Amino acid sequence: KQEVTQIPAALSVPEGENLVLNCSFTDSAIYNLQWFRQDPGKGLTSLLLIQSSQREQTSGRLNASLDKSSGRSTLYIAASQPGDSATYLCAAHTGGFKTIFGAGTRLFVKA
């Protein structure tokens, strides 16, 4: 059974700092690994999707990496801004329609 864990549960950083969010999964047989952002009272917004054959994906200040063999993914945020404050969730798509979500990392970027 796939389990997805995110560390840390919460993170507070000053504006401008580079940061890394961690995601681990127990079953390496995944189709893809997806990172989402959730703002308070809102749904999830897809940030990056890394296919199982890929090692990383980049979008602007965001870079996500995937290491299937170790069951890990990281989301790197460069030059953080207060607008980056949100909860970030990773999700492992394990085949068929099953997507298993982590509990999320709540990020606060101080101005």
Place this chain on the structure above:
Amino acid sequence: DAGVIQSPRHEVTEMGQEVTLRCKPISGHNSLFWYRQTMMRGLELLIYFNNNVPIDDSGMPEDRFSAKMPNASFSTLKIQPSEPRDSAVYFCASRRTGDYNQPQHFGDGTRLSIL
């Protein structure tokens, strides 16, 4: 692209009442998902439809929960009778069918409170 549309955004009702949540997926997306999010259990998949057909409802917690998708542009999640432990945020998501490497698109959710 209008995105996934859910209604109502908020619902407060008394225990025992029937609750109906609605979802309009993105046009052209033939896969539809209903999720429930709580602090204790995080985000859980309740049911998944493909081309309007329920594929797996193993995540539906009890017989009190039912979901339908009468056509490609509309789905409902019904709880009857509702209980306080059903209080949560319910999300609908859709995805283009046939490609698992397409992201799911989420609606803004329905925040349900059962008193």
